[in-house]
Amino acid sequence: MSGGRNRKVAHLMTLLVSDVLTSRERIGVEHAELARQQRRARRIRETIENLGPFWVKVGQILATRSDVVSDAVLRELAGLQDSVHCEPFDVFEPVLRQELGPRWRAKFREIDTVSPLGSASLAQVYRVVLADGRTAVLKVQRPGTRERVYADMASLRRAARIAGRAVPRIGAVLDIEATLQVIFDCMQPELDFTAEAKHMAQGQRMARDFKGIHIPDVYLATPRVLLQSLAPGEALNKADLSVFSDKQRRRIGSDLLTFMYRGYFVERMFHADPHPGNIFVHPEHGATLIDWGMVGRIDRNLGSLGVMVLTSLAQNDARGLASAWTEMGRATPFADLLGFQEDMTRLVPLITAAALEDLDFGIALTNVLRCAAQRGIRTSPMIGMLGKSITNIEGSVRRIAPELSALEVFEDALTDVMVELARDLLSREQTARRVLELIVAGNSTVDQLRSLLRDLANRELTMRVGLLPGHGMGSDGNGILTRRVAPVLAAGLAVWGVRRLAAGGALARGG
Known part of the structure; x- marks a missing residue:
């Protein structure tokens, strides 16, 4: 890595450590200190955006970890988007030649090189017409992406070790090495589109029982080029929802939540980035989930405990939630388990049975994480990725069907989940x-x-x-x-x- 980039990473870690050290008190903070926290949070977000794709993903994970960063940083990082300005098609043409051969143009009748469908830090996406007349989507990785991301991973490991030694209290409630490894594992498929294609095939198997959930077909996949079918409708963040009936909106929202619950607790493989830009909706066709480069996987034990956490929420059972959450992680020697249970006794009734328009499930998860950390309970490293996915799908469903209750949908899906767990x-x-x-x-x-x-x-x-x-x-x-x-x-x-x-x-x- 260049010296300038190393200095940016060092500056970012300094800002994050400062944030951790000054965020112990979240109530009664003086106005001047609050303003300093907000300025620092803004610099953290700007530095992450300047560092590029890998750091944006790390920032999105941090946006779910209230046990680590301050409220000001949580608010700033919540708006991080992995998007950049479009590059000319000439930048990507060498990649197509290297991956598909010198006669790569013969595969396409037409390529819209003027107006890309999307541009992110790792790839650019184009609408194409295949030689047989089918309309499709062509995703091409940016040149040099893999090398930059691997260098960033190594840099973050070094910086995190230093930060861990500087702030020992983080290490007590957060397994830094394991958390980083979860992020690295989830990002690997984004660097190799053949792995993303395999995830899409598994996603299609998971969606077989859902009439309203679809995954694009893969026509061709190489490590740096992916050719897939075009999703019908519009991205949820751009769709005109006034053309959807109330029944259609609720059906799509319910199907999305149920599909994700099944991924979390039955399949134990889930889309880790189901934000509104990655979900296309159509009044008759339903929802199509795209961009399967970032997925999460959890083991049988964590999946079963996750069922218990949501079941406890649905049943207004604070004691059950506290017990299951503690088992998902580990109680440190200084843990206050009774205090954590009392915290949940106050929190759980506020969450139970609330509609998405009245409840931010991501904030609820944030509050549980914060209480666990303050009471000395180390949370599972996988919770960050789960929290990111849950927060994203909740935000997506809130857009299309805010009147739905995430917990009521879970209760409806619980029968099938339990049957599958028993069968297993x-x-x-x-x-x-x-x-x-x-x-x-x-x-x-x-x-x-x-x-x-x-x-x-x-x-x-x-x-x-x-x-x-x-x-x-x-x-x-x-x-x-x-x-x-x-x-x-x-x-x-x-x-x-x-x-x-x-x-x-x-x-x-x-x-």
Whole structure:
């Protein structure tokens, strides 16, 4: 990296560390200090925008982390957009020649090189007509993008280590290395369009059960060129919603939320950037999600706990939310768990059953994060990416159907989510795993009994109660007998049973 760019990175990290050190008190801040915070927040946003695409993504993640940055920085970073001025087509033509060969023009009947459909820091997008007459979208990566982003990743790692040593309290509630790795993993497909094409294929499989959710078809993919079908309608941030009926608006909003919930909790792969510019809407066709370069993936355990968090919100259960949130991360040695539960007791009733027009779910998530950090609870590194996705989809749905309640839609989708989770738990692979866990736990129990009998024979009694971590009922357990798996399984089986009874009754009536 150039010396000037290194100085910009160092300046940005200095501003962020200053923000963290002066943002302990969020209430009763003097007017002069508040003005200083706002000026610093503005400089942070401007520096991030000047540094380019990778840093914009980092800023968007920071915009969801109220446990790290001040309110002033949160407000500034919330408006970050990954868009730049359009470059002449001549800049991208060498990329097309390198990726598609010297006869690349033969693939197209027409290319609108004058008015690109979009221009972002990583790529530029054009409307094209293929040789067979189909209209399509051509996405071409900017020259040198990969090298710049990799250099930025290395620079951020170094700067974050220095910042972590300067502000130890960040490291207590935020796993900096793991959080950075999550960002890096999510950005990799944006640097290789063949990976984005695979995500789109998986997204299409996820959308098969949704009549109103669509993913573009991929016609051709190389590491730096992507050719895909044209999404019908207009981007949500530009669409004239007056041509949509109320029923159409609510259906699209509900389908979008349900599709994303399914990604979070069942598929465990989700679109990480569903902002209004990445969602095209059409009155009859529904919604089309584009730009699958940035996706998130979560494991089975985090997905199940996420279901518990939203279920607790829907049921106005502050204690359940506090417990599930703590398990998603880790309680530090100085954690105040009772204090966190009291915080949730005040917060949860304000969230439950509110419509999107009355509730900013992103702000609600921000408040939970902040309370957790203040009470000494380290949040899972994946929460930043989840928070970004949830905040974006909530903002998108608020545009088209603000009267919807995100939690009510979740409750409607919960039946299918629970059935899928139960089916997963009862699958052959999971059954085999549980059997192995019980065998290991059984062996441990046998060893303890032998030790007990030997101690009794020697007139000494030493008893060790508990199973091996990760094998059942221990507080660190993640096995078949843990308290979070049993309720999910029971609920799923109950729903499955109700469905079978309903189906049987319908069959009997038909007979």
